[in-house]
Amino acid sequence: MNTNGRKRVSAAVDSRSRPRRGRKPTSCSQCHARKQKCNGELPCSRCNQRGVPELCQWPETKKTHTTASERMTSAADAQGTELGQLYIARGAPSFFGNSYFGHQVAARMIQESAPDLPPMSLLSSKDSLQSFRNDSGPFSQVWDLLGLLPRNKVTVDRLIERFLTEINWAIDTVHPETFRSQFAEFWGRKFGFDEIAGVDLRWLALLFIILAFSVLLDSPTTSSPEKRKESEEASLRFYWAARRAIVISPSFHGESLDLVRAGLMVTRYLLYTRQAAESWLTISFAMRMAQAQGMHIDGEKWGLSRKATETRRRLWSNLYLLDKTIALALGRPYAISDHMCLIKAPENVWLDGLTDEQSSMATAHPLSYPTGSTVTLLGSGLAKIAGEIQDRCFGLYPASYDMVIEMDNKLVAWKDQLPSYFAVDDPDLSLDEMHTFLPWHRLYLHSAFHFARITLHRPYLLRESITNRFSLSHEACISSASSDLKIRLQSLNYGTAENMRWTLGTHNMFNSAFILGIIAVRRPVAPQTAAILNDLEEYCERLRKDVWLNEFGLAEVKVVELCILRTTGLAKNTDQPVDQAPMSLQEASPDLITQEHDRYPMVTTPMNVDSTAPDASPGQTLGYSPDMMWPAVWEDQNFAFPQAADIETWEQMISEIAYHT
Known part of the structure; x- marks a missing residue:
């Protein structure tokens, strides 16, 4: 090497060993990423306010020169660091691991000098400013979403409090104190570019979906139809804003628990509005965001604190139950595969509000003592059975009736192990006054159990056997459908908040009244049919009164x-005793069918096989052909209920079942 070359190398080494020129750091890494003032303490006041004092870090003032061998050794040590310690926090922590982001990304995150900063924060201010000013840039999306929020803080405060006091405690959405402090920090920011880049869209999505529920709670049922319509439109605007924020937030940040919670609440919103088919898409997306953070691996494996582990377990259990039951209701594949997960059920302990040190010493309660986590603990067990039912009874290959009996035994065994305050038959209500969440959690578990059992036995409801082989399915369907309808009739007397709590469970995607209606059509003069019809009429009347x-x-x-x-x-058109077989539709008088068609032209169709068109040949019928054989379709294990809005399909199915009675 010549003299000039040696000088250049020596200058390069000296430049690396000398400290960089420039301003000294005046903010911790968290405040620097958010472009906020920092009081210079460790931890600083803002990190304490956000509840993340452990993330408050200060950059090193100078770097020392290391040899190549030392750098290689430190990199090998970094890769051996527990991946559970790698997380970022811009309001809500994200989880990184080489199994979820790829080994190259994980290695880079481990070796970075500031691993608590997300990749998007590494953008220079100049590049970010250009993106913000560009109408097609990502930051313009943030500006549009912020424009959808109410301008008055008092209004937003009132809506948030309505949700926290009326809904949150029943379905375990957010920690109230943490969410309030996050909102206060969000609203206290300065408007402009410096703060727009620090808006956490993951948390903003959660805020929007909470407002979507709250705006409905804030409008009483006694208000005018115009006022209620305005509330519904405002709710839908917040709902769509939440979905938009969920979709674009990965362009700014990694996944977070807040983003998973937002996806979960979007799914519950769709269940509330009875859009089960679309909820199948949103729950799958929420599950993927959870898996991206390693939530399908138990927090103990990641070395997380007990409080963080239990929080993740509860959130995962809620995802798990919705995923399994929605898929079973629609006859579509579920998203969570048990053999790809290593997760434990939540413990029967409630750690929210405790510090990490207090949580580590807390003792789990026996099932005889209810906590807010009990419903998720028991619900995860029921969800596992529901997934097994879909695998073994509604898969690609037909299942034997013995398999159905085996799955029913598992459901009954799950029911029998419920604590007395959650018992399906004659539950103990003495603890309801002390624990206000118990009636709602009991409702969620009972209706989910009835849903799973009815779905399991539904293909055998219309089957007859000379040996009475399918009597178990007949009795199970009638028993569970009747019990579920009884719960619904009791719940329809409540106000807006109570009805919303009721509809946020898994059961609102399935109506047991459908099953009872089919049972009544199948046996119109059976002894229990009159009572079934009375309950169904009462159910319809109460629903129609719901504003x-x-x-x-x-x-x-x-x-x-x-x-x-x-x-x-x-x-009405049979003289048979009630204990005999029901009359078939062929025996119904033509006058009755004509009267039905005239009275209900939108939901009825003449079905008498003897009714022919003037120019039809003998045997050619009006209405639906017996070749459709809806009873056989009903018995197909791959058949799932059509959407209720598909009234023509329901009319055809009911008519054909009545025809073949």
Whole structure:
């Protein structure tokens, strides 16, 4: 090497060994990323306010020169660091691991001098400013979303408090104190570019979906129809804003618990509005965001604190239950595969509000003592059985009836191990006054159990056997559907907040009234049919009185009323004793069918096989052909209920079942 070359190398080494020129750091890494003032303490006041004092770090003032061998050794040591210690926090922590982001990204995160900063924060101010000023840039999306928030802080405060006091404690959405402090910090920011870049869209998505629920709670049922319509439109705007924020937030940040919570609440919103098919998409997306943070691996494996581990377990259990039950209801594949997960059920302990040190010493309670975590602990067990039912009874290959009996035994065993305050039959209500969440958690578990059992036995409801082989399915469907309808009738007397708590469970995607209606159509003069019809009529009447009933709920009412109409018409035109087999539709008088068609032209179709068109040949019928054989379709294990709004399909199915009675 010549003299000039040696000088250049020596200068390069000296430049690396000398400290960089420039301003000394005046903020911790968290405040620097948010462009906020820092009081210079460790931890600083803002990190304490955000509840993340352990993340408050200060950059080193100078770097020392290391040899190549030392750098290689330190990199090998970094890769051996527990991946559970790698997380970022811009309001809500994200989780990184080489199994979820790829080994190259994980290695880079480990070796970075400031691993608590997300990749987007590494953008220079100049590049960020250009993106913000560009209408097609990502920061313009943030500005548009912020424009959807109410301008008055008092209004937003009131809506948040309505949700926290009316809904949050029943479905375990957010920690109230933490969410309030996050909102106060969010609202106290300065408007402009310096603060727009620090807005956490993951948390903003959660705020929007909470406002979507709250704006409905804030409007009483006694308000005018115009006022209620305005509330519904405002709710939908917040709902769509939440979905938009969920979709674009990964462009700014990594995944976070807040983003998973937002996806979970979007799914519950769709269940509330009876849009089960679309909820299948949103729960899958929420699950992927959870898996990206390693939530399908238990927090103990990551070395997380007990409090963080229990929080993740509860959130994962809620995702798990919704994923399994929605997939079972729709006959679609579920997203969570048990053999790809290593997660424990939540313990029967409530750690929210405790410090990490207090949480580590807290003792889990026996099942005889209810906590806010008990429902998720028991619900995860039921969800596992629901997933097994779909695998073994509704898979690609037909299942034997012995398999159905085996799955029913598992459901009954789950029911029998419930604590007395959650018992399906004659529960102990003495603890309800002390624990206000118990009635709602009991409702969620009971309705989910009835849903799973009805779905398991539904293909065998219409099957007959000379040996009475399918009597278990007949009895199970009638028993669970009747019990579930009883719960619904008791719940429809409540106000807006109570009805919303009721509809946020998994059961609102399935209506047991459909099953009872089919049972009544199948046996119009059976001894229990009159009582079934009375309950169904009462159910429809109460639903029609609900001022918040949307078009999806109204479609369910029409389907149930169609079952009532068919059953009543058949029962009135038979002289058979009630203990004999029901009359088939061929024996119904043509006058009755004509009257039904004139009275209900939108939901009825003449089905008498003897009715022919003037120019039709003998045997050619009006209405639906017996070749459709809906009873056989019903018995197909791959068949799932059509959407209630598909009134023509329901009409055809009910008519064909009545025809073949």
